[in-house]
Amino acid sequence: MxxxxxxxxxxxxxxxxxxxxxxxxxxxxxxxxxxxxxxxxxxxxxxxxxxxxxxxxxxxxxxKVGVVFQQPRLFPWRTVGGNLAFALARHGVARAERAARAEELLSLVGLSGTAGRRTWELSGGQQQRVAIARALAAEPxxxxxxxxxxxxxxxxxxxxxxxxxxxxxxxxxxxxxxxxxxxxxxxxxxxxxxxxxxxxxxxxxxxxxxxxxxxxxxxxxxxxxxxxxxxxxxxxxxxxxxxx
CATH class of the missing domain: 3.40.50.300 (P-loop containing nucleotide triphosphate hydrolases)
Structure with a gap:
């Protein structure tokens, strides 16, 4: 700038x-x-x-830019995997590939195996990791x-x-x-x-x-x-x- x-x-x-x-x-x-x-x-x-x-x-x-805010701003009615699937869908990832890609992102932020959990079941730090994974969904x-x-x-x-x-x-x-x-x-x-x-x-x-x-x-x-x-x-x- x-x-x-x-x-x-x-x-x-x-x-x-x-x-x-x-x-x-x-x-x-x-x-x-x-x-x-x-x-x-x-x-x-x-x-x-x-x-x-x-x-x-x-x-x-x-x-390409990805953004992580001060608050995670996750969808509480979706699972962890559902939050990432939503982001992946917005970035054009095919439905059949979203679950595997979501697991890759969760592994990257140290949350392997949490895709089926609800966001409100996670600690604040874990929620922020999900937010980081969501930002990475765009491959920024x-x-x-x-x-x-x-x-x-x-x-x-x-x-x-x-x-x-x-x-x-x-x-x-x-x-x-x-x-x-x-x-x-x-x-x-x-x-x-x-x-x-x-x-x-x-x-x-x-x-x-x-x-x-x-x-x-x-x-x-x-x-x-x-x-x-x-x-x-x-x-x-x-x-x-x-x-x-």
Whole structure:
């Protein structure tokens, strides 16, 4: 995206939500957007997904996109497999192939054998894994994740952080991830984009030169001195963004 401006409200009383934001995401990157509430992180995801159009500037997306929201938004009257079958049908997968493909997706997110269960029987973390599997049904090259772990307990959140790192390494997908957490940003991202509010704008970009990939030991990474230093640096920059 280049020079993007997003405005809400009326013509007589417009509110600028995002002002002159330019951002390039390269294939295979894991880019994390971090910043205070109201700085436009989710708005940028919506622009990339095509849910919104900018008032000025341009957004160019050359690859297929999948979206994971903060809440799983599953159909409670359908089974786990039924939720995935619905998504697969929308993406043109033949009826005869949907059950097998749904099981492949569930295996990818660590939920093999749960296709027949109702969504309300699952824990919050399991439901979010189903939501990730549903997003992968489209075989996206870009995965947009809007604070997907914000509502989860700390232990579940840590487990899913590790799984998302692994998933990104296995699939090779480009990921754009929104969070408020400096630690989560450093743990997951290969590059962190810091935003400030009033109106939303990019104020810094922080590369994360830490090991990545499906085989990375996340526990060891958390104990790495470089991780602690980057987390402290990013936390300071984020505090400045909130105060700006």
């Amino acid at each position: 280049s020079g993007v401006v997003v405005r809400y409200g009326t013509a007589k009383a417009p509110v600028t939500a995002v002002d002159d934001v330019s951002l390039t995401v390269r294939p295979g990157e894991f880019v994390v957007l971090v910043g205070p509430s109201g700085c436009g992180k989710t708005t940028l995801l919506r622009l990339i997904a095509g849910f919104e159009r900018p008032a000025a500037g341009s957004v160019e997306v050359r690859r 090259q870009i995965l947009l994740m809007d604070e997907p772990f914000a509502a989860l307990d700390a232990l579940t959140r840590e487990r899913l952080q590790e799984e998302v790192r692994t998933l990104a390494g296995v699939t090779g997908a480009t990921v754009v991830f929104v969070t408020h957490s400096a630690e989560e940003a450093v743990l997951l991202g290969s590059r962190v984009v810091v935003m400030a509010a009033g109106p939303g704008r990019v104020i810094d970009e922080v590369p994360v030169p830490l090991p990545r990939g499906a085989t990375t030991d996340v526990a060891a990474l958390r104990g790495d001195a470089r991780f602690a230093a980057l987390r402290a640096e990013l936390a300071a920059v984020t505090r400045d963004a909130a105060a700006a």
